[in-house]
Amino acid sequence: SRMPSLAACYNLMDFEAVARRVMKKTAWAYYSSGADDEITMRENHAAFHKIWFRPRILVDVENIDMTTTMLGTKCSIPFYVTATALGKLGHPEGEVVLTKAAHAHNVVQMIPTLASCSFDEIVDAKQGDQVQWLQLYVNKDREITRKIVEHAEKRGCKGLFITVDAPQLGRREKDMRSKFSDAGSNVQSGGDNIDRSQGAARAISSFIDPALSWKDIPWFKSITKMPIVLKGVQCVEDVLRAVEAGCDGVVLSNHGGRQLETARSGIEVLAEVMPALRERGWEKRIEVYVDGGVRRATDILKALCLGAKGVGIGRPFLFAMSAYGLEGVDRAMQLLKDEMEMNMRLIGATRVEDLNPSLLDTRGLLNG
Numbered sequence: 001s002r003m004p005s006l007a008a009c010y011n012l013m014d015f016e017a018v019a020r021r022v023m024k025k026t027a028w029a030y031y032s033s034g035a036d037d038e039i040t041m042r043e044n045h046a047a048f049h050k051i052w053f054r055p056r057i058l059v060d061v062e063n064i065d066m067t068t069t070m071l072g073t074k075c076s077i078p079f080y081v082t083a084t085a086l087g088k089l090g091h092p093e094g095e096v097v098l099t100k101a102a103h104a105h106n107v108v109q110m111i112p113t114l115a116s117c118s119f120d121e122i123v124d125a126k127q128g129d130q131v132q133w134l135q136l137y138v139n140k141d142r143e144i145t146r147k148i149v150e151h152a153e154k155r156g157c158k159g160l161f162i163t164v165d166a167p168q169l170g171r172r173e174k175d176m177r178s179k180f181s182d183a184g185s186n187v188q189s190g191g192d193n194i195d196r197s198q199g200a201a202r203a204i205s206s207f208i209d210p211a212l213s214w215k216d217i218p219w220f221k222s223i224t225k226m227p228i229v230l231k232g233v234q235c236v237e238d239v240l241r242a243v244e245a246g247c248d249g250v251v252l253s254n255h256g257g258r259q260l261e262t263a264r265s266g267i268e269v270l271a272e273v274m275p276a277l278r279e280r281g282w283e284k285r286i287e288v289y290v291d292g293g294v295r296r297a298t299d300i301l302k303a304l305c306l307g308a309k310g311v312g313i314g315r316p317f318l319f320a321m322s323a324y325g326l327e328g329v330d331r332a333m334q335l336l337k338d339e340m341e342m343n344m345r346l347i348g349a350t351r352v353e354d355l356n357p358s359l360l361d362t363r364g365l366l367n368g
């Protein structure tokens, strides 16, 4: 069976289907897996289908402007490339492929702590005034973490995303079964006594500090001027606490369904978070992001209508990169832009500022 041509990929799911056929088994297992029975992973995308549009007609939609800002950075479209570890499992050049595509489309890239390329390689691949953020796994040795954060700020990173949903790595059985042996990685923080029998994820994550707590947030604020965003917040109480702790943002995320099984989808949590923020007049005090299962521009639009500042997208770009390299990621991003322009027209919104809850019917979510 011949590999389908790139032009035959018409949406983000198509890249996944090709990647599944052409990727090495261990790499596919690591990228595609979710925790346990993968219920949360499936629900992440399915939850978007519980929300319907209430489009407005007879709006002049000739000119569509989908630009926005995230953490003060102007972006061409309200999504960013979220952090995903071990880019070289899918492509020999690893994360810098994503850096190049992000530059071509003027979107932000979040650099993972557990990248295959070194942090400096990924920053060196940056062009012009391209913006990157750092995703941080907090080391038990805080001096290592301090050095990582200070170095990232010095190298121009514009946001610090502290992952808070992974005190222990989830149980991804596909990955465990595939007997990962070489992540092709440059991962520094794992130490030498790596137990590879538990899959790629567990092999590289033993340094992560399960004792990380709210008490550490002031310390992060004291060591960096980068905006601080908690990645992996999953309920309204913790969003309110993040505001009180002086965080600049949260990502409502369950780590792509790779951590706590039967955690709710980010979009569902968003529907509960925004009213609580508005009730307190706090919606301008914190930027709220969502990731997990975003595959269509309609998904992005639903998150923005509910009040998200932007969404993160993970696996689709990994699959596009693994199947077709830079050209694949470039096409995936272009498809999203084309979908976005059309769907903004069809719902009667010409600018991101026009997106609001009245454009949605959310009665299928929560209790309405």
Ligand code: FNR
Residues within 6 Å of the ligand: 030, 031, 032, 044, 082, 083, 084, 085, 112, 113, 114, 135, 163, 231, 253, 254, 255, 256, 257, 258, 291, 292, 293, 294, 312, 313, 314, 315, 316
């Ligand atoms: C991730 N994710 C992740 N998150 C994080 O904070 N640090 C990390 O190292 C990784 N690594 C990682 C690897 C792979 C292969 C995947 C698929 C995901 C989670 C990621 O940032 C994001 O939350 C999800 O990927 C979003 O869901 P989708 O877009 O993949 O459905």
